[in-house]
Amino acid sequence: MNALSNEQGDNEHNVIDSSNGEFSNPDYYLNRELSLLQFNLRVLEQASDENHPLMERLNFLLIFSSNMDEFFEIRVAGLKHKLETHTGQPGPDGLLPEELLESISAITHEAVERQYRILNDVLLPALREEGVDFLRREDWTEAQIEWVKKYFREQIYPxxxxxxxxxxxxxxxxxxxxxxxxxxxxxxxxxxxxxxxxxxxxxxxxxxxxxxxxxxxxxxxxxxxxxxxxxxxxxxxxxxxxxxxxxxxxxxxxxxxxxxxxxxxxxxxxxxxxxxxxxxxxxxxxxxxxxxxxxxxxxxxxxxxxxxxxxxxxxxxxxxxxxxTSVNRPRLHYPPFTPKLAPVVKKSETIFDAIDQGDILLHHPYESFQPVINLLAEAARDPKVLAIKQTLYRTGTKSEILDHLETAARNGKEVTAIVELRARFDEESNIEGARRLQEAGAIVVYGVVGYKTHAKMLLVVRRDGDGIKRYVHLGTGNYHTKTTKLYTDYGLMTCEKSMGQDVHKIFQELTGMGKAARLKQLKHSPFTLHPSIIEWIDFETAQAQAGKPARIIAKFNSLTEKNIMQALYRASQAGVEIDLIIRGICCLRPGIPGLSENIRVRSIIGRFLEHTRIYHFHHGGDELVYCSSADWMERNLFNRVETCFPINDPALKAQILEQGLHIYLRDNSRAWELQPDGHYQRVQPQNGEEHFIAQQSLLDTLGG
Known part of the structure; x- marks a missing residue:
């Protein structure tokens, strides 16, 4: 039996039993679907924000539309199915499917009406003033009527x-x-x-x-x-x-x-x-x-x-x-920028030489994804490289990543690709990518039955004298060159021995069978990650109870896992100061006296999609900093293969603390704070403060 299946029963024993009722009050939790709707409403509000360029405001409106399509296709469809099959059980918040559908209908009808008011009354008139016009039929000139008629007959009618x-x-x-x-x-x-x-x-x-x-x-x-x-x-x-x-x-x-x-x-x-x-x-x-x-x-x-x-x-x-649309009006868009290339990569003859000098931290989109591309490109033709192993969750059909893996396989390298065919809405492109790699001679594995492979890992095995050396890339985001320019993510490139061994063991789990691997540095789902998060939170709780400094700052996309929320409630009650930067869903209620008054939750909505997952714990002064592919959700922690990797280099750790966490806590222009009632309030500069936008500050500091 595969390790991921073999250890499932043991893993279940690691989950904290929350049946004692200490935190069973449904008023302590927010509903997942309604929280996701709140995120979509925050996206919609960007279309009204005059601080964004005009075409970017239109793009936010269209992103809202796309998000709502998926919300209905997946979330509403799932609720309707539960209602029809009488399988719906209330979540921690106590709401039944029929109650949820009522609330969703009321919120979405109001949101859609607002969406079209923004489009018709604000954006289209503003675009018209800028020379971008979407013509109604009653406004067509005689020449335009004739052109439309000809276009219809020749291009549409057939x-x-x-x-x-x-x-x-x-x-x-x-x-x-x-x-x-x-x-x-x-x-x-x-x-x-x-x-x-x-x-x-x-x-x-x-x-x-x-x-x-x-x-x-x-x-x-x-x-x-x-x-x-x-x-x-x-x-x-x-x-x-x-x-x-x-x-x-x-x-x-x-x-x-x-x-x-x-x-x-x-x-x-x-x-x-x-x-x-x-x-x-x-x-x-x-x-x-x-x-x-x-x-x-x-x-x-x-x-x-x-x-x-x-x-x-x-x-x-x-x-x-x-x-x-593609409108050539640069001033109606954000000004372009060129991601910077890490200095050590610029100075080094090869990417292997660069990594040999020490761990390299990449902060996308401000810093270039090119070093990762270079690692694959050089590995594909380097005679010292013996094997390449990589997980592929979302790559896109036109992918340099796939090109280099194909080349490596044709050059006789042992190439293994863990292709997750079930990445939602990317299934077709992933099937095509898997076919390409198989035809090139690569070993293609579709992951593990019952578990999506969501981890972002790349391993290059290279000769080093009489032995071998492992070069590793671990990331919080996908190997998709387009999204690396649009999403904020971290990547770590390292040749540190134990990290390489850990990644090698996880690949062995995914392709072979046996007991769950014992790792030295990495935590991974569905085995050690969830218990480790609980352990780290509980350590801060004990520190606070002992009167010692205790602090948690975490950044990720969603929080739904009940045991983690309860651990955070206990930590708050003990006096631990907790800041959570959560882009999307949050089922925890902050600011409840006696329960969560020491927990603050904020969401950043800006030019780039916030996608980094960072966990920081004071840990008695050790300052644990981990990056991960996993959100704090049940699916990530129990039903997916995920990785969580430490940042050990003191300089890189300090960099992540400042540029990945603290800077977002200072944002007073693109941040929204979650209120105890489940609504989000836009943060505004106070008492003469200057506007501070975290993403813009990072662009100024890191971007080209």
Whole structure:
């Protein structure tokens, strides 16, 4: 049996028993889904923040739309399934699925209405003043009308498939999140039919925004036309001899969570089969243009077996997530920057020489990801390199990482890739990446049954005299070169012997079988990480109870694990000062007298997506600092393979404490503080303070 399966029972005994009721009061906890909604609302608020450049504000609005799509596809869909199957159990907060769905519906309807108000009343008028205009049909000039007509006939009409609704043409099965139109018709067709209704799906191959040529824009501005406007203007052309009396866009969101048979003989083939089902899962939300007649809205609700609570009437495009544009107006975006290359890498002849001089800490996106690329590139062609092992969670299809691994395999290196096929919404690209590596001769492993491999590890085994030397990269983020420019993450490059041995043992766990490895430096899930976090928190608690200094600062994406929250409550009661920097979900309630008055929770929402996971404990003056791939969630700690690695070099430790933690506690412009009632309050400069933005300060300090 694999180590990750073999030790599961033992691991369960490490979980603290919280059944004694000491912290069982549901008022002590916030709901996970509602907390995630609060994060999405903070993203939405960025669209109104005039401190962001105008196009970046539009991007925040579209990110909110994309986030909400996933929220409905996964979280709302899961709640509906629990309700239908009567399997929903209340979480620590005590809320049942039906109660949650009621609250979610009220919050999301209000949020969507605000989203379109920001778009129509704020962003589009402001963009128009800057020469970026999204033209409505009533504003088209004669020349633009003719151009649209020609474009429709040549580019759109040939790929549209109108579907009349009659006994031989039942309501079509529409793809998840696809743009569609419901069209009421007058008259009879060539066969004498008078169906009264038709559906027109918009193929995904068509762009949702089309730029009007400069010669007919008249003002010389960047003018765009929505695909929906073009179809609306010429929808009658799709039904010769009949008249379309209306054309109303709509979109249905479906359950996109997948259930894959973990025991399947071929996980890749099983996953491929499930990818199609994601497009046609159960319906969970219907978005319809707000000018659509009520009887047609109700007709659509009936077809999708949804209720009015699942209906969202929108004043604008129903598919905002696809409204990203490329507008060449640099001053409407953040100024570009070039990530710095670590000085030791610049000065060294090879990346191996650089790492030989000492641990290298990389802070993305401020510092370049290139050293990691260099490590793979040099390893692929270095005759001294014997083997390369790497975990791949999200890499993208066009990946330098994959290119270098392929080259290494073709050059005769022993290349092993742990490819996590179940990385949500990246399954297809990961299957393709695995195929490429296999064809190049690499050993490809899909991880461990029942556990996602979420750890970020790279190991290069190289000859060193008569022996071998291990070069390691460990990270908090994915091996995806695009996200390294958009997400904040830490990476550690080291050739320290025990770290290399630990990483080697974890790879052995993932590819082979046997007992859980005993590691010297790293902590890893699902074995030692959760007990270690509890132990570190409890040590601070004991220190505070003894009247000694005690301090915890931690930064990660989400906090949901109940035993950790209870340990933090005990620490707070003992007097430990605790600061948590949590981007997204937080189920802990800070600031409750007698329980959590010493706990402060803040969220940073800014130009870059905060993604670093850092754990700091005073630990009697030892100042433990760990970076990790894991959030403090049940799935990370019990159902995934995760790594947590120490920062041992005193200079690097001090750097992380300042640039990874303390600087965020000083942010008074992009920070939001969690209140005991579950709402977040924007932090503002006090008493004449100057605005301080942590990300901008890091750009000024580290960026190029």
């Amino acid at each position: 790929v549209l498939t109108p579907i009349a609704l009659d006994p031989s043409h039942p309501f079509p099965r529409l793809v998840n999140k696809s743009l569609n139109f419901i069209v009421p018709l007058d008259g009879k067709d060539a066969f004498g039919r008078s169906t009264g209704l038709a559906i027109v799906p918009a193929p995904r191959s068509l762009p949702r925004l089309i730029r009007i040529p400069d010669e007919i824009s008249e003002s010389g501005d960047d003018n765009f036309v929505f695909l929906s406007s073009m179809i609306h203007a010429h929808v009658s052309d799709l039904f010769p001899g009949m008249k379309a009396t209306g054309c109303y866009q709509f979109r249905v969101t479906r359950n996109a969570d997948m259930e894959v048979d973990e025991e399947a003989e071929d996980l890749a083939s099983a996953l491929k089969g499930q990818l199609l089902s994601r497009r046609y899962g159960d319906e969970v939300r219907l978005e319809v243009a707000d000018n659509c007649p009520q009887h047609l809205m109700h007709y659509l609700l009936e077809q999708f077996e949804l209720t009015e609570k699942d209906l969202y009437e929108v004043n604008g495009p129903v598919n905002l997530a696809r409204m990203f």
